[in-house]
Amino acid sequence: MNETTTALRTSADTVLCRLVGAAPGAARLREDQWRAVEALVAHGRRTLVVQRTGWGKSAVYFVATALLRERGSGPTVIVSPLLALMRNQVEAAARAGIKARTINSSNTEEWTQIEAEVAAGELDVLLVSPERLNNPDFRDEVLPKLAATTGLLVVDEAHCISDWGHDFRPDYRRLRTMLADLRPGVPVLATTATANSRVTADVAEQLGTGATGADQEGALVLRGTLDRESLSLGVLRLPDAAHRLAWLADHLDTLPGSGIIYTLTVAAAEEITAFLRQRGHPVASYSGKTENAERQAAEADLLANRVKALVATSALGMGFDKPDLGFVVHVGSPASPIAYYQQVGRAGRGVDHAEVLLLPGPEDESIWRYFASLAFPPEEQVRRTLDVLASSDRPLSVPALEPRVDLRRSRLEIMLKVLDVDGAVRRVRGGWTATGQPWAYDTQRYAWVARQRAAEQQAMRDYATTTDCRMEFLRRQLDDEQAAPCGRCDNCAGARFPVEVSAAALDSARAALGRPGVQLDARKMWPTGLEAAGVPLKGRIPAGEQAETGRALGRLSDIGWGNRLRPLFTDGSADQPVPPEAAEAVVQVLADWARGHGGWASGQADAPQRPVGVVGVASRRRGLLVDSLSARIAEVGRIPLLGRVEYADGGNPGGMPRSNSAQRVRALHGAFRLPADLVAALAEAPGPVLVVDDFADTGWTLAVVARMLRKAGATAVFPLVLAVQG
Structure with a gap:
């Protein structure tokens, strides 16, 4: 170690002592920590650190920040995914005499002041959530200035960049733009505690850490043992x-x-x-x-x-x-x-x-399958989205896209972010636009990711039994x-x-776990953009057409009634009469509901009238289940079974999309009809009705059916279902 290197090491250990609150000389960087600091500060290298949690990755970038700032470098920019981390990091930086601020969704009122502090060179560290990288104003106005002045770029939890990783976040890929705009020789540090070899290689590629330049060596990858002896x-x-x-x-x-x-x-x-x-x-x-x-x-x-x-x-x-x-x-x-x-x-x-x-x-297993269903969409859905954006003469927001694209909002938003990074779309004020740039669907990669997910699930089964x-x-x-x-x-x-x-x-x-009953909130507003899809509904659902707050026996996602109900709703399960245990529990839910606050048997002056009848909802997949449940409720409650809301000619709700709200309402609109005897019963004895269905996912079937029944004379509609998704 030459004299210059020795002096740098002494300075680094001095900063570390301040950071951990130790007396001068009482703390010393680990060998790989020092190698990372030296690579960043002395050589401006791009460095990827894969080390176990608690190893001290944050010490590397705070020590490097202090040394680079002493040399006149610009502020460090840390891209970090969670607010808890940001709060801890700001406090840790202060111990080392480093002024750090954060821009994230919880401190919007401070953004203007923080951006001014960045411009004035008053900050040593700026922590940024990855979502900010794709905000149009931040991307176009703040990010270029940051890239021009940054002294060190840190990508924390860098496995989020990789779609092989367990917590892939498309916003992280926006870092490519910032990396490309960095001044030559600006060091980059990527850190993660959880990356196998494939993720490590992918992160290196995504960040450009595998590239070499005329004035820098190849990237330094520091990968340590992942054993946790405690x-x-x-x-x-x-x-x-x-x-x-x-x-x-x-x-x-x-x-x-x-x-x-x-x-x-x-x-x-x-x-x-x-x-x-x-x-x-x-x-x-x-x-x-x-x-x-x-x-x-x-x-x-x-x-x-x-x-x-x-x-x-x-x-x-x-x-x-x-x-x-x-x-x-x-x-x-x-x-x-x-x-x-x-x-x-x-x-x-x-x-x-x-x-x-x-x-x-x-x-x-069922929860795994649900989250796997949120993966990158098939090519035809991606192409449909690109065509819709290309044919629009203005930017389209996600709500405006939903009536035109058969995707859940979460999947649609993730897909758009990936397409943005790939250059096919761009987020602007007011929504999204197509760029017209060529784009290829990477079928092989997405299929490989799906196979990898299946292999990881098998590994967890094996872990539990090994x-x-x-x-x-x-x-x-x-x-x-x-x-x-x-x-x-x-x-x-x-x-x-x-x-x-x-x-x-x-x-x-x-x-x-056996205590039944989950409140089922009613829909109050129609989805945005229905008129563009040919459905003349918009804004707030009129009070006289809304359903009341309903009840479900349980959630499919819980570990109580969810475990008992889930076999009834799995793909391929046979239609059957409602199981006696579930029927008895539904009766208890109904009794508790009637006696509870606001229930028709509560005795309150403003309590609703007792239901005058039970109405089922037609189901192609579980008709026997719904009919038997409706009959059982009518029998136990001594309430007339008024009939069933039927499918209209050609209506097929069983085959409709279960994607976003706008698509669901578009498919439901006109899909049902009220039989003449049901309409006559409502006209003869108007009053509240209890509507029975098997399952509520989006809640739109109940909203559409309630609207029909209210318009036919029902004074209130109380939905009752076996299960809800969330």
């Missing part, structure tokens, strides 16, 4: 959802410290949170539906150990930093071992021992060449937790 992995195979909840109730207090209980769905997170609170455990729910202020409060409570656990979906993932997190439990298997390793890596970063437990469930070392299994899935038996997991060292549960906890869990 983690003890285990799997508990329990008979059903009630046993899993009971196990948590009995054993949560025996898990070390505080931790995270991951679930696959929002419904499951809410169910488990409610049950554990009922059993006296201090826990909080955390999901994509949690308000931002509640999220921050929940994070703070976990950091301060005021709660035993957050019961969370994947919304709590990358970037949440609690070094003393003592455990991670999964109630349900993620679809990918890479995603699983990323989540369990939250635990044991600053403690000698942390417990990691997987409690797989029968619902996992008798070999679990840590070695995960490390091999991430292509860790140093993978070896860990000596700590349940297969290496023996099971550490019993599978038995107490009778009291099991009874309580069964009661909680």
Whole structure:
């Protein structure tokens, strides 16, 4: 090490001491941390760091930032995916004397001031969410200035760039534009803790880190061992959802410290949170539906150990930093071992021992299939979107595209972002436009991605059943060449937790999961753009044509009634009469509904009138199920069965798109008719009716049917279904 290098290393270690709050000389960069800092600062190289969670990747870019700023370089731009990470990073930077600010969806009121600080050179670090990269104003006005002045570009959680990765985010690909606009010699650092060899290679290609220039060496890739010596992995195979909840109730207090209980769905997170609170455990729910202020409060409570656990979906993932997190439990298997390793890596970063437990469930497979259905659309749907945009004389928003394109909004938005990066469309003020540039559908790549997803799902099945070392299994899935038996997991060292549960906890869990009833909110507004699709409906649904708030027996995504109802709705399942258990539970839902707040048997002065009859909704796939349920409700409730809303001639709701709202309403419009005897019954004895259907996904079938019944004389329409999707 020459004199210049020695001086740089001393300066780097001095910054590190400030960053971690250590006395001068008391902290020193690890060898690979130093190699990364040296490559960035001394040589301006592009560097890809693939290291386990807790290794200290953030130390690399903060130390490099301080040294580059001392040399007169511009600010560091960090592209980061989650708000939790940004908040932690800003606080960490301040400890090292580095002024950092963030631009994301939660601080819109500060954007103008922050952009002014960037222009004035007052910031050392700017953290940007990937979504901002594709905002037209930011992309066209702010991004070029950033690219011209940036001293270091950092791409955190860089696996998000790769569609091979477990958390692909199209907005990340906008980084190509920024990379192309960087001044020659500006260093780039990409970091991730969860990438196998294929993802690593793809990230390098996406970021251009594999390229060489006349004035720089090839990219430096630093890939370390992924073993986490503090983690003890285990799997508990329990008979059903009630046993899993009971196990948590009995054993949560025996898990070390505080931790995270991951679930696959929002419904499951809410169910488990409610049950554990009922059993006296201090826990909080955390999901994509949690308000931002509640999220921050929940994070703070976990950091301060005021709660035993957050019961969370994947919304709590990358970037949440609690070094003393003592455990991670999964109630349900993620679809990918890479995603699983990323989540369990939250635990044991600053403690000698942390417990990691997987409690797989029968619902996992159907949840995997649902998320797989959100993959990149088939070519004909992509081409249809491009044709619609090309034929429009103005930009089209996503709501304006929906009546013309048969895609769910989430899939449509992701597809547009990919097409934007590929140059086929462009996001502008007011929506999206086609560029006219040639575009090819990469059939081979998308098919390969689908096969890879299937292989990852099989790997998770194998992980749950393997008798070999679990840590070695995960490390091999991430292509860790140093993978070896860990000596700590349940297969290496023996099971550490019993599978038995107490009778009291099991009874309580069964009661909680068996409690039927989910509120079913009615649609109030028609989708945008229906008139362009030939449907003369728009704006707010008139009050006299709306359905009332309804009820469902359960959600297909929950682990209580969802597990019992799911077999009725799987593809290929035979039509059958409503099972007795479900019929009895529906009767209980109806009774609770009638007696509850606002119910017709509540005794309130403004309570609605008791329904005068039951009306079923025709179903080609589950007609026997709906008819038997309608008849059972009419029999038990002693309410006349008025008939059934039938299909109009040529109507085929069973074959209609289950994509976005506009497409659904377009297909439903005119698809039903009211038989003459039903119309006559409503005219003879007008009043509220109870409408019975099997399943509510978008809620538009019920909205359209309710409108017809209200116009025929029903004074109110109360929807009742067996299951809802979300």
